[in-house]
Amino acid sequence: MDDSAAPLRPYRGRFAPTPSGPLHAGSLMAALASWLCARSVGGTWRLRMDDLDAQRCSSAHAATILRQLEAHGLTWDGPVYYESDHRPVYEEALDALTQIGRTYACDCTRARLRRTSRAGPDGPVYDRRCLTRQHTVSVPAALRLDAGDGTMTIVDRRQGLLSRRIAQDIGDFVVRRADGIPGYHLACVVDEAQLGITEVVRGADLLGAAFCQRLLAQVLGLPAPVTCLHVPLVLDIRGAKLSKQNHAVPLDAHRPGTNLCTALQRLGQRLPVGLHGESPDVVLAWAVRHWCVEAVPIAPQSIAAATHAL
Secondary structure, eight states: OOOOOOOOOSEEEEEESSSSSSHHHHHHHHHHHHHHHHHHTOOOOEEEEOOTTTTTHHHHHHHHHHHHHHHHOOSSSSOEEEEEHHHHHHHHHHHHHHTTTEEEEEOOOOOHHHOOOOOEEEEEOOHHHHHHHHOOOOSSSSSOOOOHHHEEEETTTTEEEEEEIIIIIOOOOOOEEETTTOHHEEEHHHHHHHTOOOOOEEEEHHHHHHHHHHHHHHHHHOOOOOOEEHHHHHHHBTTTBBOTTTTTTOOOTTTTHHHHHHHHTTTTOOOOOOTTTHHHHHHHHHHHHHOGGGSSSOOOOOOGOOOSSO
16 A cells, blocks of 8 residues: 555545634645645635634634634635534434443543553553543533543655554543533544545644544544644744744735745745746646645644643
């Protein structure tokens, strides 16, 4: 098997921002890579808003993200998929996990998790305290997946076949938060199945999430993306990932062509000199014709953040 080969067609990709603030340079790079993977093979590109956390997200931020994508020529197919419109589907998935005995309540505090979780290749791994101890769980409590044992594998189009030991490297992750909001991994798995996504393209900090989500899809019996592509992160002057939490500078809407060219260069694409300063339509037309996944820099696996939602 050629691990760098394109996923089975028809290709269906997606970009899934959290509307807790405007897009920044890192967001654009991930969106552009995903868009090009789809458009370069004549595939479909969907837009999903991860807006389940009403305290962090807003319709105003979602509208800003739509305008930013449109200004950069990154058009999507079909209606925007808002997670907040699909709560019943996530609840059904949670019920299914509970009915087969794969969830348990966890009332561990963040302080305890920081103190007792062991280090894994993609972030902290839970010590399963609430699975084995006899206790009355306080309310509210999170729900965790009893992940089991064995090995989980994924195919990243730049890094090839990657594997993790389920118990030792992944552990039991949250599928419903203590505040009742469906967990990130559960929502993603349900969404990818609902939208028929064949490949997930996103930042390298979410590499660990791919293992959690592939495992959860198998437990639920849901179709999962065939492959993934984790692109390098854009870092600030301190070496930290650009993020909304770190108050990353929003994209400058007045220079979309330049923004796209910068993102393409960060993705390893060799741009002709005359492309700089062109309109988004011209830049994207060139990029679709010349998109080369093999040129995308391989992000170090050590860059992965704590994505298990401890």
